Amino acid sequence: MxxxxxxxxxxxxxxxxxxxxxxxxxxxxxYACLSASYYEQNINLVAVVGEDFPESEINxxxxxxxxxxxxxxxxxxxxFFWSGKYxxxxxxxxxxxxxxxxxENFDPVLPDSYQDCEYLMLGNLAPALQKLxxxxxxxxxxLILMDTMNFWMDIALExxxxxxxxxxxxxxxxxxxxxxxxxxxxxKAAKKIMAMGPKNIIIKKGEHGALLFDKEQVFxxxxxxxxxxxxxxxxxxxFAGGFIGYLSKTDDASFENMKRAIVYxxxxxxxxxxxxxxxxxxxxxxxxxxxRIQQFIDLxxxxxxx
Amino acid sequence: MxxxxxxxxxxxxxxxxxxxxxxxxxxxxxYACLSASYYEQNINLVAVVGEDFPESEINxxxxxxxxxxxxxxxxxxxxFFWSGKYxxxxxxxxxxxxxxxxxENFDPVLPDSYQDCEYLMLGNLAPALQKLxxxxxxxxxxLILMDTMNFWMDIALExxxxxxxxxxxxxxxxxxxxxxxxxxxxxKAAKKIMAMGPKNIIIKKGEHGALLFDKEQVFxxxxxxxxxxxxxxxxxxxFAGGFIGYLSKTDDASFENMKRAIVYxxxxxxxxxxxxxxxxxxxxxxxxxxxRIQQFIDLxxxxxxx
Numbered sequence: 001m002x003x004x005x006x007x008x009x010x011x012x013x014x015x016x017x018x019x020x021x022x023x024x025x026x027x028x029x030x031y032a033c034l035s036a037s038y039y040e041q042n043i044n045l046v047a048v049v050g051e052d053f054p055e056s057e058i059n060x061x062x063x064x065x066x067x068x069x070x071x072x073x074x075x076x077x078x079x080f081f082w083s084g085k086y087x088x089x090x091x092x093x094x095x096x097x098x099x100x101x102x103x104e105n106f107d108p109v110l111p112d113s114y115q116d117c118e119y120l121m122l123g124n125l126a127p128a129l130q131k132l133x134x135x136x137x138x139x140x141x142x143l144i145l146m147d148t149m150n151f152w153m154d155i156a157l158e159x160x161x162x163x164x165x166x167x168x169x170x171x172x173x174x175x176x177x178x179x180x181x182x183x184x185x186x187x188k189a190a191k192k193i194m195a196m197g198p199k200n201i202i203i204k205k206g207e208h209g210a211l212l213f214d215k216e217q218v219f220x221x222x223x224x225x226x227x228x229x230x231x232x233x234x235x236x237x238x239f240a241g242g243f244i245g246y247l248s249k250t251d252d253a254s255f256e257n258m259k260r261a262i263v264y265x266x267x268x269x270x271x272x273x274x275x276x277x278x279x280x281x282x283x284x285x286x287x288x289x290x291x292r293i294q295q296f297i298d299l300x301x302x303x304x305x306x
Numbered sequence: 307m308x309x310x311x312x313x314x315x316x317x318x319x320x321x322x323x324x325x326x327x328x329x330x331x332x333x334x335x336x337y338a339c340l341s342a343s344y345y346e347q348n349i350n351l352v353a354v355v356g357e358d359f360p361e362s363e364i365n366x367x368x369x370x371x372x373x374x375x376x377x378x379x380x381x382x383x384x385x386f387f388w389s390g391k392y393x394x395x396x397x398x399x400x401x402x403x404x405x406x407x408x409x410e411n412f413d414p415v416l417p418d419s420y421q422d423c424e425y426l427m428l429g430n431l432a433p434a435l436q437k438l439x440x441x442x443x444x445x446x447x448x449l450i451l452m453d454t455m456n457f458w459m460d461i462a463l464e465x466x467x468x469x470x471x472x473x474x475x476x477x478x479x480x481x482x483x484x485x486x487x488x489x490x491x492x493x494k495a496a497k498k499i500m501a502m503g504p505k506n507i508i509i510k511k512g513e514h515g516a517l518l519f520d521k522e523q524v525f526x527x528x529x530x531x532x533x534x535x536x537x538x539x540x541x542x543x544x545f546a547g548g549f550i551g552y553l554s555k556t557d558d559a560s561f562e563n564m565k566r567a568i569v570y571x572x573x574x575x576x577x578x579x580x581x582x583x584x585x586x587x588x589x590x591x592x593x594x595x596x597x598r599i600q601q602f603i604d605l606x607x608x609x610x611x612x
Contacts, residue, residue, distance in 0.1 A: 088490070089490065184394070184395065185532070185533055185534060185535075186531055187531045187532060187533045188533055205514070208511070208514040208515075209514075209515075209526075209528065211531060217604065218531055218604075218605060219604075219605060219606075219608070220515075220528040220531070220605050220606060222515070222526040222528065225492055225493045225517060225524055225526070226491070226493060227491055227493045227494055228491060229491075256608075256609070259608040260608055260609070260610050262608075263608055263610060290612050293610060293612060294612060297610065297612075298523065298524075298525075299524060299525060299526050300525075300526060300606050300607075300608070301606075301607065302525070302562075302565040302566055302568075302569055302606070303562070303566070304566050304569060304599060304603065306596050306599060306600060306603075
């Protein structure tokens with residue numbers, strides 16, 4: 001199948017207890033596309049960067065079979081830049097700098113060649129832009145996944161709800177699910193959010209794993225217990241990218257297949273956090289993937305016959 | 307096989323966002339024995355209560371095939387009493403009252419009929435008492451599980467370490483594992499604690515599930531996502547009781563069987579939190595158990611062939 005990904009392609013500067021980076025490549029679409037590329041060979045990117053964005057990095061995306069026809073390069077402008085510092089527990093962070101730059105006036109243009117995409121991932125962006133992308137597709141994709149965050153719940157709740165009503169799967173973290181639903185219980189929160197439109201909700205719990213719901217069923221995948229989490233930046237985008245990349249490749253949106261997609265997404269995220277930025281997920285081998293999936297099988301599988 | 311459980315049998319008064327109880331029956335051994343009784347029919351209890359402890363409650367334990375020959379009843383004294391209030395998130399609580407009463411001079415006496423026990427659960431108690439029980443057994447059990455808490459790390463660390471060196475499996479929560487090991491990463495914490503003696507460590511993460519380690523392997527079981535957690539009191543003891551009850555019944559301490567035991571323990575804990583105190587786990591049917599285990603299978607199992 002073919003997958004369309006919209007999101008940010010950007011610069012990050014990250015500080016963790018393990019070290020500090022200068023400006024490195026980041027952004028929700030970067031992580032999601034790289035991650036999806038291990039499963040889906042037909043990926044179309046929609047994003048915007050400034051003239052400061054290195055061509056070598058764009059080439060890197062292309063080497064991952066990511067079509068960059070929809071990546072706008074704005075001359076005379078600068079790329080989106082985010083800088084953050086993680087606390088010792090790696091679960092919380094302070095944002096030090098956010099420079100929107102090219103994102104401020106981003107108008108997502110979809111090349112004609114993108115029109116037949118069957119799977120769509122709306123990475124974390126202003127809900128109005130996410131909606132625009134859906135509207136600009138002549139044919140509704142088979143499956144639309146949206147990722148969002150509390151920031152949009154705070155400043156653009158009504159627009160956000162409009163997008164939520166248009167998608168099949170929403171992916172948010174536990175605190176965001178609580179904020180959006182007004183329910184503390186994640187089971188109740190999931191039900192309320194699915195009542196807003198989506199058939200499925202994925203609730204990301206960071207180091208505590210992720211839950212997948214439909215109206216009747218629930219599935220849980222843990223995060224892989226690691227000796228060191230080096231840099232959690234992009235783990236959620238990597239997870240979502242692996243999830244939809246696998247769905248797109250297999251072209252099967254059944255709950256059973258989504259379970260597998262959650263495991264593949266978790267495996268990709270577990271690699272992501274092992275190095276700074278996209279470093280680790282840029283060059284994984286088939287063997288790396290199989291090894292990690294086997295670790296998830298060992299971590300989660302047991303035999304009980306009733 | 308036969309299982310020996312030492313711990314507290316006590317009164318609790320509990321306040322949660324859902325309601326409030328007067329003095330009800332609680333204690334680590336009460337929860338653990340009741341939970342284990344669904345798997346193991348040969349359970350021997352060692353604990354102490356005061357003359358205020360109702361005979362009807364002792365009869366209830368006996369109806370669960372729990373041998374109370376080792377339950378001392380101290381005339382003229384009062385039972386251990388704990389009172390606590392849970393915060394809205396149900397993950398944290400304030401202790402309002404702790405009256406040690408009979409626990410202050412507890413001398414655990416083991417009836418002769420307990421001497422041949424093959425599985426031993428040392429419920430949360432002063433490490434010196436846990437050690438005494440091991441020493442008073444003429445033959446070392448096949449498997450010793452200890453549960454403990456940060457309180458003993460604060461006031462009796464050296465004694466605690468002596469007991470840890472004597473047991474096969476230690477069960478503690480994530481914060482306690484971090485405190486005991488000085489490591490934030492639970493993988494590193496588990497390794498350090500196993501280096502103190504135990505072959506296995508179980509790290510309980512409350513609503514985020516539980517991890518089981520041996521030197522080479524790790525297994526994870528989530529907590530069942532529930533609409534409402536009514537009262538978390540005793541969930542950890544219930545989990546540990548279900549775990550060792552299942553091990554004792556099946557007499558198999560392999561890692562594969564421990565995985566199953568973790569799932570059975572998690573299932574028991576998920577029932578425990580649905581009502582106040584021991585109410586729910588006093589009268590579960592075989593069908594209840596099967597239904598819940600099936601929910602865990604659905605929650606955790608996926609099919610990927612590499």
